[in-house]
Amino acid sequence: AQSVTQLDSHVSVSEGTPVLLRCNYSSSYSPSLFWYVQHPNKGLQLLLKYTSAATLVKGINGFEAEFKKSETSFHLTKPSAHMSDAAEYFCVVSDSSYNNNDMRFGAGTRLTVKP
């Protein structure tokens, strides 16, 4: 079965500096991978998704992620953090490109942005 590990439970950056949120996955097949963001007391919002097309995926709000099969990683990056980026981020893996109920969520990484 597929699984995902988010390597940091909490990341703290200063405004204007780069963001790196790390995610490793385990999958028996060619996975689909997603990053979701959750702002306080809100539902989850899709940032970006990888579904076997280009390995560098661009998402909303300046975020991007690179699928590296050899490293089984799908790290999320942003060149310059903004205060509004402070939130919880979830990496998600799915073995199936046709079935949402196979999705597995990571435990989440809380991003703090300091002024």
Place this chain on the structure above:
Amino acid sequence: NAGVTQTPKFRVLKTGQSMTLLCAQDMNHEYMYWYRQDPGMGLRLIHYSVGEGTTAKGEVPDGYNVSRLKKQNFLLGLESAAPSQTSVYFCASSRGPIGYTFGSGTRLTVV
């Protein structure tokens, strides 16, 4: 605005009480899901539905029941609440098999 609406947003139950959480979507989505979110564990799938009148078990179904009598609604029931069911519950829907629209969550405390 179109989206997924969950009611109630907050609830406190006593052990053994029952309740129903309602999820409504107005996007004509076929797929609907109930997740629970616990600290340090991400989201875990409780039950899901691939269409009106159908339901299926997810990763953590015990203690919950669901019904999808209408395409736009997906109900999650707790027959006899336990403290272990204290959690934040999220409903989601999707048109096809990939990608979700999430509701804003229901925070449930069982004392």
